Amino acid sequence: MEAGQAALFDKQLAQEEVWLRRGIKARRTRNEGRVRALESLRLERGARREDVARVKATLQEADRSGRKVLRCEGVGYAFGDTPIVRDFTTTILRGDRIGILGGNGCGKTTLIRLLLGELAPQQGTVSAGTKLEVAHYEQLHDVLDDARSVIENIGEGRETVAVGGGERHVVGYLRDFLFTPEQIQGPVMRLSGGERRRLQLAKILSRPCNLLVLDEPTNDLDLETLELLEDLLMEFQGTLLLVSHDRAFLENVITSTLVFEGGGQWREYVGGYSDWLRQRKSAEAPTAPLAPRPRAARPSAAPRRVSFKERRELGHLPEKISSLEAERQGLFDLMASATFFTKPGAEIARAKERLATLEADIHKAYARWMELESLAADVAGE
Numbered sequence: 001m002e003a004g005q006a007a008l009f010d011k012q013l014a015q016e017e018v019w020l021r022r023g024i025k026a027r028r029t030r031n032e033g034r035v036r037a038l039e040s041l042r043l044e045r046g047a048r049r050e051d052v053a054r055v056k057a058t059l060q061e062a063d064r065s066g067r068k069v070l071r072c073e074g075v076g077y078a079f080g081d082t083p084i085v086r087d088f089t090t091t092i093l094r095g096d097r098i099g100i101l102g103g104n105g106c107g108k109t110t111l112i113r114l115l116l117g118e119l120a121p122q123q124g125t126v127s128a129g130t131k132l133e134v135a136h137y138e139q140l141h142d143v144l145d146d147a148r149s150v151i152e153n154i155g156e157g158r159e160t161v162a163v164g165g166g167e168r169h170v171v172g173y174l175r176d177f178l179f180t181p182e183q184i185q186g187p188v189m190r191l192s193g194g195e196r197r198r199l200q201l202a203k204i205l206s207r208p209c210n211l212l213v214l215d216e217p218t219n220d221l222d223l224e225t226l227e228l229l230e231d232l233l234m235e236f237q238g239t240l241l242l243v244s245h246d247r248a249f250l251e252n253v254i255t256s257t258l259v260f261e262g263g264g265q266w267r268e269y270v271g272g273y274s275d276w277l278r279q280r281k282s283a284e285a286p287t288a289p290l291a292p293r294p295r296a297a298r299p300s301a302a303p304r305r306v307s308f309k310e311r312r313e314l315g316h317l318p319e320k321i322s323s324l325e326a327e328r329q330g331l332f333d334l335m336a337s338a339t340f341f342t343k344p345g346a347e348i349a350r351a352k353e354r355l356a357t358l359e360a361d362i363h364k365a366y367a368r369w370m371e372l373e374s375l376a377a378d379v380a381g382e
Contacts, residue, residue: 002223008366011373012318013041037322065210066130067094069239070115076123076264077107077114083264084110088124090258090268094210097233097240099250099273102260108243109215111258111266115241116213135209137200137217144200146189150179153188154203161206177202177225198225210238218246247273314372321365328358 016038070092077085084107092098092115100108113119114126116134144153154161155170174184177198183191191199197219204212212233218226226249233240233253244250250257250273257269257276269276331351334340341348 008370009041009044011370012321013038015318016041065094065132065239068092068129069094069096069132069211070129071127072115072124073126074124075114075121075126077110077119077121078264085114085121085266086264088266092239092241094129094239095237097253097255098242099254099257100241100243101250101257101273101276106260107264108260112213112215112241112243132211133209134211134213135204135207136213137204137215143203144188144196146187149185149187150174150191150199151184153199154206173206174202194222197221201225201229205232211241212236212238213241215243216245217242218244218249310372310375314369314376317365317369317372321362321369324358324362324365328355328362331355331358 068091070090072088072090075085075088076083088111100111102108110119114121116136117126117128151170151174154174158170160167160169161173171181171184179195179199183195188196188199197217198221201217201221217229221229230249230252233242240253242250242254252272254272256271257273258266259269259276261267269279271279331354335351335355340351
């Protein structure tokens with residue numbers, strides 16, 4: 001979404017720059033206002049290029065584990081009559097980077113708990129290797145204490161944390177994760193869902209480990225923190241077990257996959273997400289029906305002319321979008337004020353409804369602008 005908005009912004013800026021280079025035909029008030037608006041666009045573009053804040057951290061690795069990290073022999077587990085894991089046998093070696101794939105509720109978290117020994121298998125055995133130091137980032141079981149402050153959750157009574165082979169002050173470490181001084185001293189219960197995830201990630205990364213288990217770590221993470229996590233995992237030399245629905249994230253991080261194939265059956269594939277898709281399609285190819293032969297494409301008709309009404313509409317769209325965005329910003333400012341939610345409920349509801357309408361109108365205006373621009377460009381290129 002950010003990339004799309006940035007592209008539309010750049011398109012508007014480029015059009016205004018072209019208009020200015022053609023020369024202002026008359027010193028009208030409207031043209032002077034358009035020039036001032038262009039100056040604002042340039043300033044906004046310059047500010048967007050600056051890297052205002054970045055999350056930075058180092059994953060703290062423990063001593064190397066033994067060569068065999070985990071060994072499963074005929075493991076089985078069921079909830080009532082529903083099998084979750086059936087006759088599962090595998091060996092996880094040091095340095096393996098395994099993605100665990102399956103639909104919601106199929107038992108991915110249960111499989112992880114079985115592997116870590118948190119849940120005893122009903123059949124078979126699970127044995128752990130030597131010198132294991134496990135760090136477990138869980139989706140459902142939060143490691144944060146809401147009754148304590150942010151700094152107390154990370155420091156746990158200490159003023160420093162061990163990070164990257166050295167010591168960091170807890171406040172500096174939390175500032176690296178974009179927490180403000182007020183948030184650092186405040187209680188965890190005041191954090192948003194994304195901020196809790198970021199704090200949970202900071203706590204996990206402060207612990208030395210050689211087996212890192214991440215259960216849906218990308219949920220609620222902002223883009224910056226997600227990129228940081230991806231970079232850290234690519235540099236991590238230990239063993240990784242990863243559950244995620246983010247296909248791009250899996251593709252960049254893992255080297256093999258464990259996939260739920262129904263009926264409690266888990267199958268291991270070599271490679272990342274795209275490799276699994278390719279192998280699955282190869283296995284299904286013999287039973288797949290033949291695809292119909294594509295028909296010869298008809299020669300496309302010549303692009304239609306842009307009507308005078310459409311050209312006039314195209315000329316007014318930038319001004320209309322600017323007006324809508326200005327009204328939306330005014331609503332944002334109003335709703336961000338400390339007194340907004342003290343107003344009557346009907347007034348608050350009207351403001352929210354108007355904001356939703358503005359969002360829809362802006363989206364439609366941008367779509368129409370791109371449609372007309374594309375049409376005009378096609379005609380110009382005939």
